Amino acid sequence: MRIHFLLLWLLVAIQLAGQTTPDLPKPSPAQLRWHETEFYLFFHFGPNTFTNLEWGHGTETEDVFNPTDLDCDQWCRVAKQAGARGVVITAKHHDGFCLWPSGYSTHTVRESPWKDGRGDVLRELSEACRRHGLKFGVYLSPWDRNHPQYGTPEYNDVYAKTLTELLTGYGELFEVWWDGANGEGPNGKKQVYDFHRFEKLVARLQPDAVIFSDIGPGCRWAGNERGTVNETNWCTLDTAGFGRGATGPPADTLQRGNSYGANWIPAECDVSIRPGWFYHPEEDEQVKTPEQLLEIYLKSVGRGANLILNVPPDRRGRIHARDSLHLAEFGALLHTRFSSNLAKDKKWIRLFRACAFTPRKYRSDLNDGDPATYQPLHQDVAVSGPVYREVLDLGRKRRFQTIVLQEYLPEGQRIAAFTVEVREKGEWQMLFQGTTIGHKRILTFPEVRARRIRFTVKEARAHPLISEVAVY
Ligand code: FUL
Numbered sequence: 001m002r003i004h005f006l007l008l009w010l011l012v013a014i015q016l017a018g019q020t021t022p023d024l025p026k027p028s029p030a031q032l033r034w035h036e037t038e039f040y041l042f043f044h045f046g047p048n049t050f051t052n053l054e055w056g057h058g059t060e061t062e063d064v065f066n067p068t069d070l071d072c073d074q075w076c077r078v079a080k081q082a083g084a085r086g087v088v089i090t091a092k093h094h095d096g097f098c099l100w101p102s103g104y105s106t107h108t109v110r111e112s113p114w115k116d117g118r119g120d121v122l123r124e125l126s127e128a129c130r131r132h133g134l135k136f137g138v139y140l141s142p143w144d145r146n147h148p149q150y151g152t153p154e155y156n157d158v159y160a161k162t163l164t165e166l167l168t169g170y171g172e173l174f175e176v177w178w179d180g181a182n183g184e185g186p187n188g189k190k191q192v193y194d195f196h197r198f199e200k201l202v203a204r205l206q207p208d209a210v211i212f213s214d215i216g217p218g219c220r221w222a223g224n225e226r227g228t229v230n231e232t233n234w235c236t237l238d239t240a241g242f243g244r245g246a247t248g249p250p251a252d253t254l255q256r257g258n259s260y261g262a263n264w265i266p267a268e269c270d271v272s273i274r275p276g277w278f279y280h281p282e283e284d285e286q287v288k289t290p291e292q293l294l295e296i297y298l299k300s301v302g303r304g305a306n307l308i309l310n311v312p313p314d315r316r317g318r319i320h321a322r323d324s325l326h327l328a329e330f331g332a333l334l335h336t337r338f339s340s341n342l343a344k345d346k347k348w349i350r351l352f353r354a355c356a357f358t359p360r361k362y363r364s365d366l367n368d369g370d371p372a373t374y375q376p377l378h379q380d381v382a383v384s385g386p387v388y389r390e391v392l393d394l395g396r397k398r399r400f401q402t403i404v405l406q407e408y409l410p411e412g413q414r415i416a417a418f419t420v421e422v423r424e425k426g427e428w429q430m431l432f433q434g435t436t437i438g439h440k441r442i443l444t445f446p447e448v449r450a451r452r453i454r455f456t457v458k459e460a461r462a463h464p465l466i467s468e469v470a471v472y
Contacts (some may be wrong), residue, residue: 022462024412025236025264031218034210035266035409035439036371037135037174038301040086041079042270042310045121047097048278050315055183056095058145062111065097070114070121070317072128078311078319079134082327083334086135088177088308089125091166093139096146100169104161107146126170137175137209138166142193142244143182151189156197163198167205176202178213180221180245195244214248215239216265219306223254227271227307228299232435235304235413236261259416266438269300272310273323279312287322290329297334304438342398343367343471349391349452350378366390366469374408374467377457388464389456394471401447402472405455407437408465417459422450437466 027035047053047060049067079087092098099121101110110117122138129136140163149155167173178198184190199217202209210218220237222229234257242249257267273293274283288296293309300307311327314320344367349359365373377388407415415437421428431453432443453471457464 024414024461025262026412027235027264027266027409030208030210031264031266032410033208034174034219034306037085037306038440039082039084039297039307039309040088040135040137040175041075041082041084042139042272042308043075043087043089043125044093044272044277044279044310044312045317046090046093046099046278047095048093049312052278052280054276054278055181056093056097056145058095058107060095060097062097062107063113065109065112066114067313067315067317070119070124070313072121072125073131074318074324075125075311075313076128076132076134078324078327080132081324082309082331084134084309086137086174087125087129088137088139088175089122091122091138091140092144092162094141094143094145094181094183096141096144096150098162100165102162102165104158104165105147122166122170130171135174136171137173137177138170139177139179140166141181142178142191143184151191153192155191156194159193160197160201163201164205167202167209173206173209175218176206176209176211178211178244180214180248182245193244212268214244214254215242216263218265219268220257220265221248221254222267222269222300222305223251225270225272227269227296227309229267229269229303229305230255231303232256232259233267233304233438234259234261234436235264235266235409235438237265238262239265267305268308269296269305270308270310271296272312273326274310274312277310277312279314279320281314284320284322287320287326290326290333293326293330294333294337297330298442298444301440302442302444304436304440337402338404338470338472341367341369341470341472342394342400343392343469344369346395347393349393361393364390366466367392369468371406371408371467374465377455377464377466379463385458386460387456387458388460389454390466392453392455392469392471394451394453397449397451398471399447399449400471401445403432403443403453404468404470404472405437405441405443405466406439406468407441408467409439411465412462413438414461415457415459415464416461417457419456419458421454421456422448423452423454424450428454 050064098108144150347361420432
């Protein structure tokens with residue numbers, strides 16, 4: 001009797017184990033909102049803008065900072081035209097100069113001639129962002145070449161206090177950016193940062209902000225400054241044993257993530273529209289073209305990462321006409337490319353073996369235009385191995401050259417291998433073979449003409465969940 005009961009219990013347990021989803025790392029609500037932000041601008045602005053340097057020495061006098069015509073509304077208009085959803089600014093770069101009148105430094109806008117020392121760039125930009133419906137974030141360089149306490153344990157207090165000023169004084173932040181640079185050299189100052197303390201501060205004061213660094217915890221550097229990520233891009237990363245900067249994970253790992261990584265730390269791709277991060281007049285002819293920007297977008301956002309594109313304001317405190325023109329044209333390219341979705345509200349078909357001549361047509365959440373809804377893909381048991389597939393019917397033959405796929409991320413990143421085929425002359429022809437999808441995968445190919453498109457997932461960490469399919 002007892003043995004029977006035990007057996008029964010075992011069977012039920014096995015059954016239940018088969019049904020529950022595996023314990024995949026999942027994004028926090030703040031990270032999900034961050035994924036939706038997709039593309040934002042970066043503004044490198046400070047003394048370097050005026051001294052023509054990339055890494056200021058920290059010894060520059062405050063009077064070098066004197067923009068003649070600062071206009072943060074113009075920055076925001078440029079961002080909006082490009083299709084960006086937010087901005088991040090260098091509140092403090094390595095030279096230590098604070099773009100706001102910090103109470104914990106004497107190297108700030110307050111000591112500069114700009115607006116007779118009464119200006120605050122962060123105030124102006126954060127308010128402009130609210131007017132334009134853009135999210136706002138800050139870069140606060142841990143490395144500081146100016147602060148007298150840098151290199152001592154007291155600097156951690158200074159950093160925590162300046163960070164608190166940013167976290168409490170400028171409304172809601174969507175991202176806090178920590179770069180890993182430190183150019184002190186062998187005999188330079190060595191700072192042991194209390195990152196754990198800084199992370200706790202952000203979590204407490206701005207729970208919706210995501211922290212960027214080589215190892216997150218919110219999102220990770222993509223391992224290069226070209227603005228691209230690998231085609232296989234996992235949002236998961238193993239961070240045990242790694243630090244920031246020189247002790248960070250290898251570039252190749254940052255490019256791909258770890259396929260079975262323990263933490264949800266998705267990639268953010270950073271790149272500048274010009275060769276340098278700060279404005280240099282001699283680079284006015286080297287602004288990336290709209291086509292180059294589109295290429296970068298497809299290799300970042302189009303591979304499930306976020307893109308932070310740097311556009312440095314000039315000495316007036318405005319974005320140079322060349323950059324703003326290229327960005328507006330890039331925005332227009334995006335708009336045309338993604339304006340008419342051929343899949344919108346089209347039906348899906350399922351062919352049942354028993355009645356192959358009467359395919360069942362149905363509407364689906366897959367193409368309802370709402371990424372918050374999703375559908376688990378149909379498991380095709382007629383094919384060997386776990387194969388999941390769905391067939392989209394465009395109603396008639398249509399020409400297209402782009403397909404956008406989105407995975408439903410609240411349940412973790414699952415898809416590891418997929419294919420897209422089109423029906424031609426009674427046969428399925430391979431159009432695209434890929435690995436990961438994540439937040440968004442943009443597939444581009446030479447234009448094809450077809451009516452039916454078949455999506456197949458051949459390898460997944462758990463039952464694949466797709467939230468959107470779009471065809472352009
Ligand atoms: C790096 C810095 O050293 C560069 O100056 C720039 O700010 C880049 C985005 O991050 O760590």
